[in-house]
Amino acid sequence: MSRRNFLEGAGIAAIGAGLLGMAGCGSPSVASSKGSETKNAASSGVSTKGTSPYAQINPQDWDFTDCTIDDFSKTTMFSEIKFGSLTLKNRLIKSAATSMVANDEQKAVAYHSAIAAGGMGAVLIEGSYNMLSRLDAPGKVTNAEDRLSIEESPLEAICKAVHDQGVPCLIQLKTATPGIVYNWDNMGPEGETHRASLLSANDIQMYIEDSIEAAAKLQAIGFDGVDINAAGDNLPARFFSRFGNDRAVDDPYGPATIESRARICTELIAGIKQRCGQDFVVQVLVNGAEENDGSLGDSDLCMAKEEIAAICQALEAAGADALELRLGTFQFHETQFVGDAVWGANGLEGSTGFGTFFNFNQHFGGLLDGSHSGCGLIMNACKYVKQFVKIPVGGVVFMDPALAPDYFEQALNDDAIDTIYMHRPVSNADKDYANKLREGRIDEIRPCCRCLNCMGGPCRVNPTNALVFTEQMPEGYEPKPGDGQKKVMVVGAGPAGMEAARVCAERGYDVSIYDKSSVGGLLDFAASVKGGHEQLGRYKKYLSHMLEVEGVNVVEGQEVDADFVRKQNPDVVIVAVGGTRPEISFSGTDSTPVYSMADFMSQDLGDRVTVLGFNAQAVDVATFLLSQGKMVTVVSSEPATAYATGQSAMLLRYTKPAFLAAGGKILPESTIASVGDGEIAIKGASGVDATILCDAIVDANTMLPNTDLVDALGSDFKVYAVGDCSEPMNIQSAVTAANLVARNC
Structure with a gap:
């Protein structure tokens, strides 16, 4: 069975029709609040995806992805905003997150330069370095062998590259997050337990002093400010929340008062401002809502929204210039920043990773809107905090304005948020995201599919991030110009075929793509089964649109065999016809087909x-x-x-x-x-x-390769097989193989 045979089922077309139209750009559905009351769209009677009781916990509503914006350059999202002493040209900020290129100067400089050139308002660099002079020393931190110091790192070159694009550059100060284990004075033989009581008074002062010194060093090499990671289970967050602050009641950094809980961070902010000057920007990353994901409902020690607002007021009073809010969980670290995974199971949205399910009507204080597959999840928390502070407040975790332009623009106009923090849609999927959005070229933005393949390999839709400046892709992000005039024939218009055709055309070749059905391949089927979470309808629309943009000749409804290829007489043939299913060894019955x-x-x-x-x-x-x-x-x-x-x-x-x-x-x-x-x-x-x-x-047994056309063509042409017809696996591997072949044919 070929890839395209999957589309022949009438049920697939019927179920997928609504999902495949979901591509962004009528009526946005930003959850609104009056005072401290916040409406959760998941409770408003929206339709669900299934009949299972589990599908009813967090019903999903995809009627929020419309766009009525004619000129994005005149929107609030592309207006200037004061950010401490800085003026950002727009409200889109690249958040600090792991790049996987931190210690490679060539890759790191190119990576951050491309993001800055892509039009973001500011770029935040990850904190994956040994920046604390004493705490990061051997014997104090147990696993920093692969982390460079400020002096050894490419940070100065990275900062200069971002500034060369006219974009402000900040860096995150990240301490004691999982994976960075410090030997605090009070640590027992069990190791790191993320409790405030692990730190002695000496540890606290060392942390504050080292962080101030690091900020001064970073300022000296050009950085405009720092982003203090005080969210999730990072160090200051352990003190903010009574969930982690188990110090004595009368301890100056203990849980008794907001002042004492915030003190470790307020002293740090004040110290940085005193050392580096008031113009050196200090942003703080804070939990916008907290929940005990390991034992749902057992959350009386988690911060309520009132506590979070009070902490944020204390941070502002200490001199913080901006706040970035994200999800606060304590047992599964990744939930704090890959909330995408919480919605990864179609019809079973809200998974904690422990076999339980968040109910966004109740958990996290009922503050979050979980009805949009996590999109804009934190915005209600931002709107609540904004009532109590005057500095900019933004949110992170699946903030994707190209998916739902009206939704995000309305949030900005309603004063729900000031800034939009983004990582994977920009850093992995499309570094030119902001420029394309400002220019209204939404269909040209590679959509982040939230599949999380990028956490350990190439991005599903854009393999360049993991492969640039390697033997596979030494030329960098942009493919090199074509090698003369070539006629390229691509057979099969699934994701692999369309990617190959797109890249070949971008290189200047004369490209035609053929499919016996229609463009999309298994994307229609996958969107029907997976639902809207992975945005495969949007991805299909992107690939189809880029074939048009690049001038690819698209021929649908054409069966291609070896004789047909010979009549076209191409210079290069790229076969992407998909795999076949193996024969099963048994037959069904009338009662069990x-x-x-x-x-x-x-x-x-x-x-x-x-x-x-x-x-x-x-x-x-x-x-x-x-x-x-x-x-x-x-x-x-x-x-x-x-x-x-x-x-x-x-x-x-x-x-x-x-x-x-x-x-x-x-x-x-x-x-x-x-x-x-x-x-x-x-x-x-x-x-x-x-x-x-x-x-x-x-x-649904695993497919087998399908090389019939390749074998029939023999050595008559320069032939490449990509995707499932060569090595059945997934969209990521198919697109990666197609991109590499197209770059080198």
């Missing part, structure tokens, strides 16, 4: 469904069916470690517990021995055969 991936969505599957395969497609199908109220079992001959092959490891840490908690069952090292009437016999790893109830089977 077997359906292919192409047609299962248009069938009445009954209540109990078995899905074959451990690949990412199979897992997505199983999750989708579970959210529809089905009882789902996933069966594979592969070991348990192969479950969800092709899905990012970070996303899997949330989606797998959600699937199991909602009643899904996983049977590794198992095969279907026979199919009966309403049941199937399973031969499992235990050596004991078992029978399970089953009304239908969906064959």
Whole structure:
């Protein structure tokens, strides 16, 4: 079965139609508040994606992605704003987050320079360096061997590169986040426990003094300011919240008062201002809402919104110039900054990663709007805090104004937020994001799919970030001009084929792309199953639009064989026709039929469904069916470690517990021995055969390569195979292979 055969099921087209139209640019639905009351859109009767009880916890509403803006350059998001002593040219700020290139000067300079050139209002650099003269010394910090000091680092060159683009540059001061373990004086043999009591009075003073000294060094090499990470489980946050502040009641840094809880940070802010001057900007990253994700509801020690507002007032009084708010959780560190994963399981939104589910009507004080797949999640918290401070307040974690321009513009105009902090949509997906948005070229913005493949590999839609200046991509971000005049023929218009055609055309080649169905390949199917979270409809629209922009000749409804290729006589052939499914060794019955991936969505599957395969497609199908109220079992001959092959490891840490908690069952090292009437016999790893109830089977076994066309062409042409027809895996690997082939053909 080819990639495009997946689109032949009428059910897929029907279910996916609404999702595929979701691309941004009518009526925005920013949650509003009056005084301290905040409305959660998830409670307003919006439609859900499934009938499972778990799908009802955080019903999703995608009616917020419209755009009525004619001229983005005249919007509030592209207006100037005072940011301490700085004037930012717009409200879009690149947040401080891991780049994976911190210690490589060539990569780091190019990376940050490209982001600044892309039109952001300010760029914040990650704090992945040894910046504290005593605390970062050997014997005090246990795992900083791969972190450079300020003097050894490329920070001065990075800052200059950002400034050369006319953009302010700040850097984060990050201390004692997980992965950076300090040997505090009061630390016991159990190691780091993220409690304020671990620090002695000497530790606290050393931290404050070292941080002030680091700020002075950073100012000396050109930085405009610092971003103090006082959120999540980073050091000051342990003191802000009673969840981590277990010091004595009468301790000057203890939990008794807001003043004492904020003191570690207010003394640091005041010290930096005194040492570096009032014009040196100090921003503070703070929890906008807190919840005990490890034991939901057991959150009486977490900060309520009133406490957060009071902490923010204390920070402002100490001299803070701006506030950035993010999610505050304590047991699963990544939830603080990859909130994308919380919405990663379609129909099971709100996963904590512990097999439980946030209810955004109640958890986090009911302050957050969880109905938009996490988009703008923190904005209600920002609006609440803004009532109590005069300095700019912004939010981070899935802030993507290109997805929902009216939604974000209204938030800015309603004084809900002042600034929009972004990382993955800009740093990984499209470094020219701000320029394109300002110019109204939304369809040319590569959308961040929130798949989290970038946490350990190339971005799904833009592999350059992980590969530039390596042997695979020595030329850097931009592909080199084409090698003379070439006629390139791309067969198959899925994501791999469209990416290959786009890049070849960008290099100046004469490119035609053919598909026996229509452009998109498996993207339509994937969007139907995955839902709106990964924005695959938007990604398809981007790829289709870029084929038009680059002048690619698109031919739909054309079957391509070797004879057809020979008639076209191209110089280069790129084959991206997708893989095939292996034959199964059993047959279904009238009571328990077997359906292919192409047609299962248009069938009445009954209540109990078995899905074959451990690949990412199979897992997505199983999750989708579970959210529809089905009882789902996933069966594979592969070991348990192969479950969800092709899905990012970070996303899997949330989606797998959600699937199991909602009643899904996983049977590794198992095969279907026979199919009966309403049941199937399973031969499992235990050596004991078992029978399970089953009304239908969906064959989602991992695809096999499909090289028929490549083999038929032989050596007559310069032929490349990319995507699933060469090595079935996922969109990320297919697009990466296509991009590399197109850059070098």
